[in-house]
Structures are given as structure tokens and as C-alpha cells.
Amino acid sequence: MPDLKKFINKHTISLATSAAMPVIGMLVLSLMAHNLPAVDFGNYIFLLITILLADTFRNGFVQTSLIKFYAGTSKKKAVEIAGSAWFVGLMQAGVFVAIDGIIYLVYHSKSADAETTIQWFGIIYMTTLPAAIASYILQAEEKFGRMLFLQVLNQGLFLAFILTLIFTHKLTFQTAVYAYFLGGAITSLLTIFNGWSKIRTIRHRTKESVSKLAHFGKFSVGTSISSYLLRSSDTFIIKLMFNPALLAVYYIPQRLMEVFEIPMRAGVATAMPELSAAVHKNNEEEVASIMKRYAGMLTVTLIPIAIVAFLLAAPVIELLFGKQYHETEAVNIFRLFMCYVMLMPVDRFFGVTLDIINKPHLNMLKVILMLTVNVAGDFIGIWIFHSLYAVAIASLFTFFSGAVFGYWALKKHLKFTIRDIFSLGYQELKNVINHLLEKSKIDKAEV
Incomplete structure (x- = not known):
């Protein structure tokens, strides 16, 4: 095995990254289950499942194709692939947000919580795009330490906000949604400002690469x-x-x-x-x-x-x-x-x-x-x-x-x-x- 020490270090960090989300996520769910009324907790689970299902589309459409065409290629080609992935990710997210917007305008529920779910789904989904693409690029570049940092930051912020809401007795379904949005927004802004998301590469996208990523x-x-x-x-x-x-x-x-x-x-x-x-x-x-x-x-x-x-x-x-x-x-x-x-x-x-x-x-x-x-x-x-x-x-x-x-x-x-x-x-x-x-x-x- 080439470079055994590097392999062990890389795999150890990757293992920690894979474990971080389910562990912190389970802790957050446990806290919310104990501190929210059953109806509010059920509404949150529904929103979470909806977002996770949409993330399945994004991960499937962008993540694997970006890593496949980005990792191990030339620097110039990597910039082109990153920009094209950004374009594909924005188009895919735009479709989801448009559908959500139409539902919000057409569907009028008697439940304020259902209205909140429809209203915030599109906002959260678009807000988390930079952090998602940053994590895909970091994985392609084998920078697993930064991936771990992003995962812990995102989940850690959400956990901190939920704990604050619990201690101030202000935890409701709506405030939990605000906390989820803030955690994702802060993480995405960080990836934009420190360059991890490579959002500026979008101007280097090419029709050929966009087509290749979309086909894959x-x-x-x-x-x-x-x-x-x-x-x-x-x-x-x-x-x-x-x-x-x-x-x-x-x-x-x-x-x-x-x-x-x-x-x-x-x-x-x-x-x-x-x-x-x-x-x-x-x-x-x-x-x-x-x-x-x-x-x-x-x-x-x-x-x-x-x-x-x-x-x-x-x-x-x-x-x-x-x-x-x-x-x-x-x-x-x-x-x-x-x-x-x-x-x-x-x-x-x-x-x-x-x-x-x-x-x-x-x-x-x-x-x-x-x-x-x-x-x-x-x-x-x-x-x-x-x-x-x-x-x-x-x-x-x-x-x-x-x-x-x-x-x-x-x-x-x-x-x-x-x-x-x-x-x-x-x-x-x-x-x-x-x-x-x-x-x-x-x-x-x-x-």
C-alpha cells in the first residue's frame, strides 16, 4: 500500500466525518423529542425528511459526477468542472425552489406549520447549496480535515441554537426551522468567504462539461x-x-x-x-x-x-x-x-x-x-x-x-x-x- 501513514490518517479523519453527522444529529433529535410537543416534533421530522429527500437528488445529480470528473485532473480542467458543477447545482436547486414557490402560491393550508414548511423548504435548500458543493470539492481534493470541520460546524451550530432555545424556553417548530436555516446559512457563507466552495469558478463553466456532468x-x-x-x-x-x-x-x-x-x-x-x-x-x-x-x-x-x-x-x-x-x-x-x-x-x-x-x-x-x-x-x-x-x-x-x-x-x-x-x-x-x-x-x- 503506497504511503501507509497518509492512508491511515486520511481514513481516520474520513471515519470521524462519517460518524459526526449521525452522532450529533441523533443528539439534536433526542433533545427536540424531549422538549417539543409531539405535533411540533412530527412537523419538524416531516420538514427534515423532505429536505433529506431533496438532498438525495442533489447528491446524486452533482456529488458523484463532480468527484468523478474533478479528482486527479489538471488544475485548469478542475476549475472548469467546479464551475460547471455550480451551474448544474444552481439549475437543479432552481427547479426545486420553483416547484416549492408554485406550491406556496397555489396551496393554502389551514395549518400554520404546513405553511412554514412550504415557505422555508426552498429558502433552506438554496441556502445550503454552497456548503454542499464545498464538501463535494473538498472530498474530491481529499481534504477530509476541512470536510470534518464543515460537518461539525453545521451540526454544532444547529445544536447550539437548539440548546439556546431550550434554555430560554422558546423552542417551537418555527424557531427550530429558523435555527436549521441559520446553521446552514452561516456554514455556506463561511465556505464562500474562505474560497472552499469555489463559487467564482462558475464563470469558467463550459457547455461540454455541463452536458457531461448532467448526463452522468x-x-x-x-x-x-x-x-x-x-x-x-x-x-x-x-x-x-x-x-x-x-x-x-x-x-x-x-x-x-x-x-x-x-x-x-x-x-x-x-x-x-x-x-x-x-x-x-x-x-x-x-x-x-x-x-x-x-x-x-x-x-x-x-x-x-x-x-x-x-x-x-x-x-x-x-x-x-x-x-x-x-x-x-x-x-x-x-x-x-x-x-x-x-x-x-x-x-x-x-x-x-x-x-x-x-x-x-x-x-x-x-x-x-x-x-x-x-x-x-x-x-x-x-x-x-x-x-x-x-x-x-x-x-x-x-x-x-x-x-x-x-x-x-x-x-x-x-x-x-x-x-x-x-x-x-x-x-x-x-x-x-x-x-x-x-x-x-x-x-x-x-x-
């Missing part, structure tokens, strides 16, 4: 929306087919799976610029090596964690969610989830690599296939077994189908085997551990 983005956003539906499909089907009370039983193991998402998001964030740079050098062997290294290391790392989680499922769920879920299906559903954890990194990196080698349509088809398998598997399993376990088992076939399709699609363009992924991942992980142990011995000797 239409497939990437299709992948993002399909992934969103894939994550949500189990919830909708359970609500349709079972007692709504069982949603909480299934939601608990789903929520615990986010622990495994943190290292994967960090790995993807770190790997994407490296993959893009290798593609720009037309080095297929390096592209395959990077993909195998990250997918393999994550798989080898997650397997022992999954085994421990499988064994400790019952006490962990009881500790985090209470004794009432100790005897429910939640424990065994979580154990079933652990059976396919080893497929998740392979599936994810097959998809990311397809994007980076300019085959986003194949990644979109992969996710659509997984969505189809999951929905069909849920309904067939429920029809046969009439149990929540059927929904969890369907997920195993879902990830297996994604991994098989991804392997088949990538094998046409890169030379690798599944055995390569595990062997290289094991070897590189061993190198990282040995490096850390040697560093620890040196640090102790110096003390």
Missing part, C-alpha cells in the same frame, strides 16, 4: 433515488402487511445497522477520489487494486464485528431500547442482518467503481435489480411464512443479487476475482495493524 448525473440520481427506495421499501411493506406496532420491532435492527454504515461511508468517501485519479491516468490495474483494497479491508474488518454482534444481539438491544424488545423478533432479525454484512462492502464498492469508470447506468441497473428482488422477496416471503423474518431473509437475497450483478458488470472492464478482494484486504489490514502497533511501541519508548 441523470444516472447517478436514479441510483440515489433507487437506493432511497431500497432502504425504505421494507418499512412501507411492513406497514401495509402487518400491525403498525411491528414497525418498531423491525426498525430497531435497521437502526443498529447504521453502525456498519459509518465505516463504509468513510471508505467510499476516501476511495472515490483515488479511483477517479486512477481512471484519469487510464490505469485499469490501479483502479482494480484500489477497489479490491477498500472492499477487502472493510469486509475482513466487518466479519469479526458481525460475529460479536450476532452473539451479543440480545443484551445490546435490551440495553439500548429496553426490556420490552428483548423477547421480540428484533433480536433474531438483527442476527439475520449480520449474515449478509460481509456482502455490503463488496456490493457498495462494485457500484462506486462502476460509477467512476463511467458506467453509471450499470450501477443504476444494479440498484434497481436489488430493489426489485427486495420487494418481490418481501411479498413472497410474507405470503408463504406470514412473518417479519421473511422480510429480513429477503434482504440477504437482495445484497447477493447486487453483488453478483456488480461482479458480472465489472469483470467486463477490470481484471480481478473475489479471492483477490479477500486476500488483498486481509494483507492490507494486517499491514495497517502492524504499522499502528509499531507506532504505539515508538510512542511508548519516547515517553
Whole structure:
């Protein structure tokens, strides 16, 4: 592995960045749930879900394409891509804001909170654009320390505003919306003034680059929306087919799976610029090596964690969610989830690599296939077994189908085997551990 120390530092910061948002976000939600009336908290959740869904469009349309064409290219070309990404981002945000404006003018709700949601959605979405593009550019430039700073600043400001509102007894749905807006606005202004967003590059946009980003983005956003539906499909089907009370039983193991998402998001964030740079050098062997290294290391790392989680499922769920879920299906559903954890990194990196080698349509088809398998598997399993376990088992076939399709699609363009992924991942992980142990011995000797 080239420059092992740099790799470890970069991945450590990326891991912290991936963990920062869910941790601080969970703290904010907990505070709001305890200090807002149920109706106000529900209204805030609705606004948050709406914004997150719109962000899924933006991330899919701009983020992957910017990183793919920006990382590893010449300085002149990078400026052109950044400016073109700004143009595409503004056009996409403009469409959302226009739709929101039309709804605001046409739709008249009797609820003041619904009016507030419609009024502020467009404002918040446009305000957060500079911070979003800044984070994409920083990721492409592998400046993960600055990415971490932006994430902590944005979430930290929101947390500070919410705490202030709680201590002054002024926390309501509307004041929470104002706090959300201020946190995003201050973060975006900072990225503009310190040059991280590169907003001035918009004058260097070209028709060719705008077209290239938009063409790539239409497939990437299709992948993002399909992934969103894939994550949500189990919830909708359970609500349709079972007692709504069982949603909480299934939601608990789903929520615990986010622990495994943190290292994967960090790995993807770190790997994407490296993959893009290798593609720009037309080095297929390096592209395959990077993909195998990250997918393999994550798989080898997650397997022992999954085994421990499988064994400790019952006490962990009881500790985090209470004794009432100790005897429910939640424990065994979580154990079933652990059976396919080893497929998740392979599936994810097959998809990311397809994007980076300019085959986003194949990644979109992969996710659509997984969505189809999951929905069909849920309904067939429920029809046969009439149990929540059927929904969890369907997920195993879902990830297996994604991994098989991804392997088949990538094998046409890169030379690798599944055995390569595990062997290289094991070897590189061993190198990282040995490096850390040697560093620890040196640090102790110096003390």
C-alpha cells in the first residue's frame, strides 16, 4: 500500500466525518423529542425528511459526477468542472425552489406549520447549496480535515441554537426551522468567504462539461433515488402487511445497522477520489487494486464485528431500547442482518467503481435489480411464512443479487476475482495493524 501513514490518517479523519453527522444529529433529535410537543416534533421530522429527500437528488445529480470528473485532473480542467458543477447545482436547486414557490402560491393550508414548511423548504435548500458543493470539492481534493470541520460546524451550530432555545424556553417548530436555516446559512457563507466552495469558478463553466456532468448525473440520481427506495421499501411493506406496532420491532435492527454504515461511508468517501485519479491516468490495474483494497479491508474488518454482534444481539438491544424488545423478533432479525454484512462492502464498492469508470447506468441497473428482488422477496416471503423474518431473509437475497450483478458488470472492464478482494484486504489490514502497533511501541519508548 503506497504511503501507509497518509492512508491511515486520511481514513481516520474520513471515519470521524462519517460518524459526526449521525452522532450529533441523533443528539439534536433526542433533545427536540424531549422538549417539543409531539405535533411540533412530527412537523419538524416531516420538514427534515423532505429536505433529506431533496438532498438525495442533489447528491446524486452533482456529488458523484463532480468527484468523478474533478479528482486527479489538471488544475485548469478542475476549475472548469467546479464551475460547471455550480451551474448544474444552481439549475437543479432552481427547479426545486420553483416547484416549492408554485406550491406556496397555489396551496393554502389551514395549518400554520404546513405553511412554514412550504415557505422555508426552498429558502433552506438554496441556502445550503454552497456548503454542499464545498464538501463535494473538498472530498474530491481529499481534504477530509476541512470536510470534518464543515460537518461539525453545521451540526454544532444547529445544536447550539437548539440548546439556546431550550434554555430560554422558546423552542417551537418555527424557531427550530429558523435555527436549521441559520446553521446552514452561516456554514455556506463561511465556505464562500474562505474560497472552499469555489463559487467564482462558475464563470469558467463550459457547455461540454455541463452536458457531461448532467448526463452522468441523470444516472447517478436514479441510483440515489433507487437506493432511497431500497432502504425504505421494507418499512412501507411492513406497514401495509402487518400491525403498525411491528414497525418498531423491525426498525430497531435497521437502526443498529447504521453502525456498519459509518465505516463504509468513510471508505467510499476516501476511495472515490483515488479511483477517479486512477481512471484519469487510464490505469485499469490501479483502479482494480484500489477497489479490491477498500472492499477487502472493510469486509475482513466487518466479519469479526458481525460475529460479536450476532452473539451479543440480545443484551445490546435490551440495553439500548429496553426490556420490552428483548423477547421480540428484533433480536433474531438483527442476527439475520449480520449474515449478509460481509456482502455490503463488496456490493457498495462494485457500484462506486462502476460509477467512476463511467458506467453509471450499470450501477443504476444494479440498484434497481436489488430493489426489485427486495420487494418481490418481501411479498413472497410474507405470503408463504406470514412473518417479519421473511422480510429480513429477503434482504440477504437482495445484497447477493447486487453483488453478483456488480461482479458480472465489472469483470467486463477490470481484471480481478473475489479471492483477490479477500486476500488483498486481509494483507492490507494486517499491514495497517502492524504499522499502528509499531507506532504505539515508538510512542511508548519516547515517553
